[in-house]
Amino acid sequence: MLKNTLKYLAFIFPTLLLAGDLLAQTQPKTKFLEIQQADNLKNKGNVQRLLGNVFMTHQDILIYCDSANFIETENRAELFGHVRIKNPKDTVTSTSRYADYNGNTSLAKLRDNVVFTKSNTTLYTDFLDYNRQTGVADYFNSGKVVDSTNVLTSQKGKYDTQLEKITFTDNVILVNPEYTLKSNVLYYFTLPKVAETDGLTNIRSTKGDVLNAKKGSFYDTENKIFRFYEGDVENETSRVVGDELYYDEQEKYYEGTNNVSIFHKDRNLEIFGDEGKYWEGKKYSEVYGNALVQKYFEADTMYMVADTLISQDSEIAQERHMLAFPNSRFIKGNMSGRSDSTVYTYSDSTIYLYGDPLLWNNKSQISADSIHFLIANENIDRAFLKNNSFAVTTDTVVNYNQIKGREMTGFFKDGDMHRLEVEGNGESLYFALENDTTVQGVNALLCGKIIMHFDDGNITSINHTINPEASFTPPHMITEENTQLKGFTWRIEERPSMEMIMTWRSPTEKDPNQKNLFDEPNIRIPFPDEDEIEKIINESVTEKDKSDFKVKQK
Incomplete structure (x- = not known):
């Protein structure tokens, strides 16, 4: 019996010791x-x-x-x-x-x-309350946080060590070797080194770049990736704006949605649309959705709209161009036009219209298989029409004077066409008027070359060379057949207007008085006393409880 008891004790004693150790490990440590x-x-x-x-x-x-x-x-x-x-x-x-x-x-x-x-994150301050149970540290009178990438300062701050999150409020400044950021509310996540802001945010880079957001931002400080809400990014060569704007600083790539604009400073040219992409290194941009381009000249502005606008700048002159398609329309001064697609070559300031192109100038309508025109001294200088060229001009009693030929060249002065030259298979119909009110008859002309002169949009004279064939039809013999050349169409309802342009897209005006935190002095508030800190903590807890309650109610 004794032998069996000893065997039992020898077995059970180590088990009891082990159980005691486990019990000791699970006992709560003293709170004192x-x-x-x-x-x-x-x-x-x-x-x-x-x-x-x-x-x-x-x-x-x-x-x-x-x-x-x-x-x-x-x-x-x-x-x-x-x-x-x-x-x-x-x-x-x-x-x-x-x-x-x-x-x-x-x-x-x-x-x-x-x-x-x-x-690896260090907070410096003179007044900090740290709750070890919640892992939250609060400062109330200016603090500075330093890690391997950034230095952040603010008047107030809350460091949640369990979430690895710091909330900075009031006069927040984030500084790293490349950027300085200012805001009044900033959330900093210490492990990925990501900053998020609420409200107005302004950033300045050491290279002179300017980045702003009205409704907050996201900033990956290590990978140099930004996202702005109602933001803009501006540097020496460009300015990009969007309701939501993404910017990869390392790739020099921008992407924007809603109310996007890209301003090319070298070209004095701005593109607007619903969505936009811009590669700064390649100086290449794409804008989609009710796109509008405004080319700013000293005397006026050229407006062009299309579904898509692409702009390419380059060190090579021949590669610099802008492409608008489809359903492209434009206005510059008294000149307006439409086509399926438009190409604007920056090197020689020439605009090419492709796909059923039409031009209007004052009382004239011009069409051809292809049209291109040259801008010189910021005004339209010449227009070149190739294949099936056709020009129509209305007179004071709304007759349609017509001229057609294989090729035409229009010469402009102060934005108005003053001469039109026809080369090859030239035909014209011209209504003779008395006192600009009474039709005297119709002049018809067939000629290898015709030159028509204009003043204030009205035909003043017609010159012809190379064996002309002319005829005259008196008023009582005028019919529809002898008042229209083959191919005649009057498409004035398609002529773009500024009302149409602004209905297509009306750019949002930049606020010249927009607030910027870099214009304000840095402020340091006095030390709060214990009662003030207690009040701040209680108010902070109360607000948090309210917000939590609202979330639960939802």
Whole structure:
């Protein structure tokens, strides 16, 4: 019997020891502050005065300082001189010249030269409250956060060490070697080094780039990727705007949606649309959706619209162009036109119209299989029409004077056509008027070359060479057949107007008085007292409870 009992005890005793170890490991650590070391200890009432090389613990927290007042009945200690509070498990360490540590609430009030470190992120301030239970540290009178990439400062801040998130408010400034950012609300995620802002945000780069957002932004500070809401990016050569704007600084690539505009400063040319992409290195842009281009001249502006607008600039002159398609229409001064597609070559300021092209100038309509015209000294200088060229001009009583031929060249002065030359198979119909009111008859002419002169949109004379064949039809013999050349069509209803252009897209005007945080001085507020801080904390908690309640209600 005794032998069996010994065998049982030999079996059960190690099991009991193991169970005891497991039970000890699962027991909660004491919530009370404990003194581990001090060179000197003095008691004064309910306060224990610790002097020299003080070392205390609270659960997993290690506390070091030069001296301390330990109020055991309140489970609280006042720490003085070279204060260091460390938690090895969550890598949070703080140093300061003074701290008030409450063991019941795990709240440390750190004051004077506070340095708060979590992994590779360090917070500097003079007034910090750190709640060890929630892992949240608050500062109320200016703080600075430094990591390997950025330096962030603000008047107020909340560092959630569990979420690795810092909320900066009031006069927020983010600085790295390439950019300086200003905002009034900024959320910084310490591990990916990503910053998000609410409201007005302004950024300046060391290269002179300017980035702005009215409704907040996203900024990947390591990969240099930006996203702006109602934002714009401007540099020496361009300005890009969009309701939502994406910018990859390393790739020099922009992408915008809604109310997009791309301004090419070298060309004094701006493109608007629903969506846009711009490759700054290639100086190449694409804009889609009710696209509009405005080419700014000193005297006026040329407007062009299409579904898609593409602009290509280049060091090679022959590669510089703009393409508008399909259903392209334009207006410049008294000249307007339409075609399926339009090409504007920057090198020689020539505009090519393809696909059923039409031009209107004052009272004239011009058509051909292909048309191109030259802009010189910021005005239309000449228009070239090839194959099936046809020109129609109305007179004072709305008759249609017509001229057609294989090729035509129109010459312009101050934006108006003053001469039209026809080469090859020239035909014309011209109504003779008396006192600009009464039709005297119709002049018909067949000739290899015809030259027509205009004044204020009206035909003043017609010259012809190379064996002309002329005929005259008196008024009583005029019929529809002898008043229209073959191929005649009057398509004035297709002529673009400024009302049509603005209905297609009306660009949003830039606010000249737009607020910019770089125009405001940096502000430093005075230290709040304990009552003020307590009030701020309570208000912050109240607002958070309200927002949480609203979320739950939804």
